Each structure stands twice: as structure tokens, then as C-alpha cells.
Amino acid sequence: MADLRLPMHQTEGQQDWIKIEHSETRTSRGLACTEPIVERIARIQADARELSEYYKVESSTSRYKRLHEFYASEIDSLRELAFDSYNQDEKVDYLLVQNYMARAQRTLDLERLRNDDYAEFIDPFAKTIEEWVGARMRVDTIEPKEAAESLDSMTINIANCKDIIKNAKRGAYSKATGYRAAKTVETLRAHLKETYDFYAGYDPVWDWWVREPFTRIDTALGAYRDFIRQELVGIQPGDEDVIIGEPIGRDGLLTELKAEMIPYSPEELIRIAEKEYSWCETEMIKASRELGFGDKWRDALEHVKGLIEPPGAQPVFIKSLVDQATEYVKKHDLVTVPRVAEEAIRMKMMSPSRQKVSPFFLGGPELIVSYPTSDMSHADKMMSMRGNNRHFSKATAFHEMIPGHHLQLFVAERVKPHRQMFETPFYIEGWALYWEMLFWSRGDFFTRPEDRVGTLFWRMHRCARIVFSLKFHLGRMTPAECIDLLVNWVGHERANAEGEVKRSFNGDYSPLYQAGYLLGALQLWRFRGEVVGQGLMGDKEFHDRILRSNMMPVELLRALILNQDLDKDFKSSWRFYGDI
Known part of the structure; x- marks a missing residue:
């Protein structure tokens, strides 16, 4: 039992903190009842991190028991708080941290079951x-x-x-x-x-x-x-390029979908992706006809892949695309762009080794350009250039920077930063892809058929991501079949498809990450229709409210901004795509 006697020189605030720190199993009593929800979130995150570092053997029984006990204690404490006394933002924070801990418990349980297999x-x-x-x-x-x-x-x-x-x-x-x-x-x-x-x-x-x-x-x-x-x-020594991954099964997917507040089954989400793909194929044929390839849209795609920047020119070209998109959103007053966010964009080149798992350029705090280096083989050079051609790049430069990830993360670090703990691909990647959909709908950004082929390629890619990632985790597709799907369904260069699948299943991304792009964008698109489409807000106010709310499942974001009634037993019910 820790000695809670305090040295005389400690301040009242320090004494208060120590009382909270040593009351994990009784945080609902005494001083901890007055703990602000934002501080509670910070404490839970820090405590969970400390316990994970101390009980460091991931497969151990002691780790499982201690973390499970910790989350159960904190959930019980949370449930005793006066939820109805909170304002809307505080209620959302309550639901976010409650969902975070419930997900952590379910994940621990599923991991224990999977460990039993070996x-x-x-x-x-x-x-x-x-x-x-x-x-x-x-x-x-x-x-x-x-x-x-x-x-x-x-x-x-x-x-x-x-x-x-x-x-x-x-x-x-x-x-x-x-x-x-x-x-x-x-x-x-x-x-x-x-x-x-x-x-x-x-x-x-x-x-x-x-x-x-x-x-x-x-x-x-x-x-x-x-x-x-x-x-x-079946992996031989030295064969590190083999892709295996760890399918989590249908129960694992349902756990993840519940945490992400997606009230659809994996099978329904696959059908949504297939329906969206059909739309993309119809639009791709229209662009193909404009380019003189008739209904053979794959020939039009091959033509666009060949429109590449010469060696040495790619960084300047990519920066020009970033500037173009930034000026576009400012001109049409679509979202607030802080001066520092626009001013402080940095760029670096991606290493050849990283290109094996990230074949396309990336963004966020900085712009990372994927382009072949002089020591790559000729075949690898051509695959990299074709996969990062001018018109594919136009559809992703703003996705990665402004108004996409760079702006998104810039605001997230400055407004309600505690909510970065609740990071979700449906918010992060959904936001960036949503802008591709918005720019398409405006009709004055992707004006050339080559540009439309470029952005449709990426839309098809996001449809395929839902299909191959969910089917992989359901045990219905192997990594090799996932690669074939990207090549045959979307038109990827094979090396780029291999990099995409390796990136998806190497353990760096959550099981639903690849599905989050299009599904998150569809959620935000439907939400925009309910708000901007009904005249409740203009585009700029709507987009600024999303950014300033910070990271969370989109259904909860919708409830926050629309000021919907919330209770502590909030359950996902928003069928944003209708019935399938």
C-alpha cells in the first residue's frame, strides 16, 4: 500500500492530484468525481500507456488481467458520473473515452482467443x-x-x-x-x-x-x-517480401465496426464498395470516350499512366498541384486556411525501400514525394513513374496536403488536441477522400478527361480497398488474390499493388484502415447533404466545424454538430448509405 502522507511543502493542487492518482478503484468517490472529462481522458491515456510499458510482454496473462482490470475500473467510474450535467462537447468526450475503453477490452479478449490457437x-x-x-x-x-x-x-x-x-x-x-x-x-x-x-x-x-x-x-x-x-x-530465411498478415475473422471485424460506429455488416460494406465501383466504371467509360478509346477504359488508363514528369521535375510539379488546390479552396471560400498551415509546407523524397510499401507520395505534416532514384532497375523506375503520373497526382496532391491531411492535422494539434487519442481512419482518410468527391461534384476542377481518369482510378482503388481488406480478414481472400484484384479490377502496376497489399497487412494499420477511406468519405458526403444541402450552414462553416471538432467516429461528429440528444448508452444507428 502506497504511503499517501504528504510533505508539508506540497501545494493544495499537488495534494489533489495525488488523491486522484491513488484512487483508481474508487475514482467515482470524493475528489475524482470533480475531475474534468478532458483531464480524465488525458489521465486514462497516460495510465494505459504506463501500464502497457510496465506489463510489456504482449502475450502474457498478467498484462491481459491488469489492463482488463484497469479498463473495467475506469468504465465503472465513468458510468457513475452525472452525464446529463455535461454540455454537448463534454457528452461527446464521455462517449469517446467510454467507447475507447470498451474497444480496448474487446480487443484484449479477442487477442487472448487468438493466442490460444498456438x-x-x-x-x-x-x-x-x-x-x-x-x-x-x-x-x-x-x-x-x-x-x-x-x-x-x-x-x-x-x-x-x-x-x-x-x-x-x-x-x-x-x-x-x-x-x-x-x-x-x-x-x-x-x-x-x-x-x-x-x-x-x-x-x-x-x-x-x-x-x-x-x-x-x-x-x-x-x-x-x-x-x-x-x-x-512457408517463409524461407531471407524471404522478407512474402505477405502473410493476420486475419482477425468476422468477430474481430464486428468488434472494430462497433468501435467505429458503423452499423453495417462486413458483407454489406463489400456490397457498398461494389456498387460504388460500378459508378466509377460508368464514369471511366465516359472519360475514355472523350479521349478516343471508346468503351475500352483500361486503354485510356494506360494512356494516362504514360503522361509522366521527367527525372528531376516531379517535386516542382507536385508543389504546383498543392498550390493550385490551396488557391482553389481559398478562392471559393470552402474552408479556412491558416497562414502558417500554407506557409510551412515541407517536402522530402521517399527512399527506395519505403517505396516498396508506400508506392505513392504521402502527406500530412510534410509532403513525401515518391519517385524513382537513379539506382533502381529500369522496370521499377517505370512502374514508379507510371503510378505517380501527372493526372494521378492531381487527384492526390490536395488529398495529402490542403484541404486534406496537412490542414486536418494542423488544426487537430491546435483545437481540442485531446481528441487525437480517438484517431480513426473514417475521420482522417474519409476527410481527405471527401474532398476528392467534392471537387468532382463542383465540375470546375477535374475539367480534362485525363484528370477525370486520374481521380476515378483512385476512387476505384478505394472501392477495391474495402473489398480486399474485408475479404482478407473474413478469410475469403489471400494476399496474392488481393494483389490480383488491384491489378485486374483497378489497373495498378503489379509492383505498386504488391506494395499496397504489403502496407495493408504488415501490422502498421488497423484492420478497417483501408475501408475507412471511401466509407468515411461517404459518411461525410451524406452529412454535408443534411447540413449544407438543407441550408443549415455554408461550406466553409461546415468544414471548419468538422476540423475544429477534431477526431472521432463520423456518426458521433454528426451528433455533435447537429446538437442531437445524447445519452451514456449511445449506440450507432445511422445508415448513411441507406439499406443494402
Whole structure:
């Protein structure tokens, strides 16, 4: 039990904070009841981060139990607050943090279930590693001889685990299970090394007893990781370009959709994407006819891909597109553009290695231009230039910068920044793609058929992202089939399609991230129709209100701006696309 007695020099404010800090299981009583919701959000985020750093073994039972207990305690405390006394912004913050913690709990539960898939050939040694890492984090007294004996016995346990895999029936473990297990082994190996390094050099007895058995177990863990990758996943040593990913299944998708406040099933969302794709194909044929290719829109697409900037000219060209879009939104008074946001745009070139997973240029705080370097092969150079041609770029320069991500993130850091904790692709990517839809609808931006082909390519791409990402997580498409879909359905260069799929499934993005682009844009487009279309606001006020509300699921954003009645049991119900 912590000693809560306070030194006499502490201020009243410091005393208040310490009372809050030490009342996790009773935050609904006493002073914590008066904790402002914004401060509560900051505290919960900071506490969750601290606990995740301390209970650092991701697959451990102790981590699962402690985080689950933490979120349950905070949810119970939140539920006792006087929700009806809050103003609309505070109610939204309440719902955001409640949703955040409920999602975290559901995710923990699903991860535990997925870990069970490989428990029999990981747990026999993983539990011991978790115990040693926990002892090191608590700075318990560790007997070096005992540690040496434990590490030595783990080598035998790993050999036995290999036999479990060798003797298993064919197909007993999926590739995804093997991929996840191999990553877990590598993570455990890293944690064990950190534990060893903590004592090595400081304690000569530790070195004398532990160095040799640690070296053997470290080697055994590395070999076991490679064994799992080869036997269960089919990845040979050195073959790092193979795309596997970790499908989360239908239950996992439903958990994510609930957290994102999307009241559609994965199957319904796939049908929305297919319907949107049909619209794109119709419009693509119209542009193709204008270019003289008739109904063969793929020929028109190939023509546009060949309209490229020569070596050395791409950065200046991309900057001109950024300036063009900025001047456009200012001229038509579509959104507020702060002077510093426009003034401080920076640019850098993307490395060849990063282009393997991000084949197109990126934006946000800075503009990152994807273009081939001199040492790339001729084929790779041509794929990069064709994928970043003039007219594809026109449709993405403003998506990445102004009025897209650069402006969005600029405002997010300055207005209600605590809501960046509730980052969602439906808001972030939906906002940027929404502007592609708005510029299209105005009829005076994409005036040339080549420009329309360029932006329609990206719209088709976003339709395909919904289809391939959801079908992958449903277990209905392999990564190879996802690549084929991008090539055959959209017209991607194959190397660029491979980079896109690798980027989607390498673990850096949430399962619904790729679906968030078009679905978020469709939400915002429908919302605009309800507000601007009905004369409740002009475009500039509408767009500024969205930016200044900061990040959250779009349905909650809609409820905030329309000042809808909210209660603490708010459930998603907005069928923004109608019934499917």
C-alpha cells in the first residue's frame, strides 16, 4: 500500500492530484468525481500507456488481467458520473473515452482467443520467460544460478514444442496462426535479451552463471522462430517480401465496426464498395470516350499512366498541384486556411525501400514525394513513374496536403488536441477522400478527361480497398488474390499493388484502415447533404466545424454538430448509405 502522507511543502493542487492518482478503484468517490472529462481522458491515456510499458510482454496473462482490470475500473467510474450535467462537447468526450475503453477490452479478449490457437507450442517456454521479465520489471532479487537452470531447461522445452508442430496433423495450424506465433517468439526473445542485458556487466555472478545458457536459449529462440515460419507459414530465411498478415475473422471485424460506429455488416460494406465501383466504371467509360478509346477504359488508363514528369521535375510539379488546390479552396471560400498551415509546407523524397510499401507520395505534416532514384532497375523506375503520373497526382496532391491531411492535422494539434487519442481512419482518410468527391461534384476542377481518369482510378482503388481488406480478414481472400484484384479490377502496376497489399497487412494499420477511406468519405458526403444541402450552414462553416471538432467516429461528429440528444448508452444507428 502506497504511503499517501504528504510533505508539508506540497501545494493544495499537488495534494489533489495525488488523491486522484491513488484512487483508481474508487475514482467515482470524493475528489475524482470533480475531475474534468478532458483531464480524465488525458489521465486514462497516460495510465494505459504506463501500464502497457510496465506489463510489456504482449502475450502474457498478467498484462491481459491488469489492463482488463484497469479498463473495467475506469468504465465503472465513468458510468457513475452525472452525464446529463455535461454540455454537448463534454457528452461527446464521455462517449469517446467510454467507447475507447470498451474497444480496448474487446480487443484484449479477442487477442487472448487468438493466442490460444498456438498456446500448446508456445506456452511451455513462454510462461517462464514472462515470469523472468516480470521479476526484472519489479526488480525482484533474482538468483543467478536459478536463472541459469531455468534458461537451460527452456532449451529442452523448445525442442519438445518443435515436436508438437512436426507431429500435428496437416492443416492443424493456419498460416496466420504460424505468422502470429513466430512474431510472438521474436518478441519474447527481445524481452528476454533486455532482461539479461539489465544484469549483465553489473553483477559478475550473473555473468558467470547465465551468459552461456542465455546464449544458447537466444540462439534456440531464433531458430524456433525460423522453424515456425518455414513449417507453418512457408517463409524461407531471407524471404522478407512474402505477405502473410493476420486475419482477425468476422468477430474481430464486428468488434472494430462497433468501435467505429458503423452499423453495417462486413458483407454489406463489400456490397457498398461494389456498387460504388460500378459508378466509377460508368464514369471511366465516359472519360475514355472523350479521349478516343471508346468503351475500352483500361486503354485510356494506360494512356494516362504514360503522361509522366521527367527525372528531376516531379517535386516542382507536385508543389504546383498543392498550390493550385490551396488557391482553389481559398478562392471559393470552402474552408479556412491558416497562414502558417500554407506557409510551412515541407517536402522530402521517399527512399527506395519505403517505396516498396508506400508506392505513392504521402502527406500530412510534410509532403513525401515518391519517385524513382537513379539506382533502381529500369522496370521499377517505370512502374514508379507510371503510378505517380501527372493526372494521378492531381487527384492526390490536395488529398495529402490542403484541404486534406496537412490542414486536418494542423488544426487537430491546435483545437481540442485531446481528441487525437480517438484517431480513426473514417475521420482522417474519409476527410481527405471527401474532398476528392467534392471537387468532382463542383465540375470546375477535374475539367480534362485525363484528370477525370486520374481521380476515378483512385476512387476505384478505394472501392477495391474495402473489398480486399474485408475479404482478407473474413478469410475469403489471400494476399496474392488481393494483389490480383488491384491489378485486374483497378489497373495498378503489379509492383505498386504488391506494395499496397504489403502496407495493408504488415501490422502498421488497423484492420478497417483501408475501408475507412471511401466509407468515411461517404459518411461525410451524406452529412454535408443534411447540413449544407438543407441550408443549415455554408461550406466553409461546415468544414471548419468538422476540423475544429477534431477526431472521432463520423456518426458521433454528426451528433455533435447537429446538437442531437445524447445519452451514456449511445449506440450507432445511422445508415448513411441507406439499406443494402
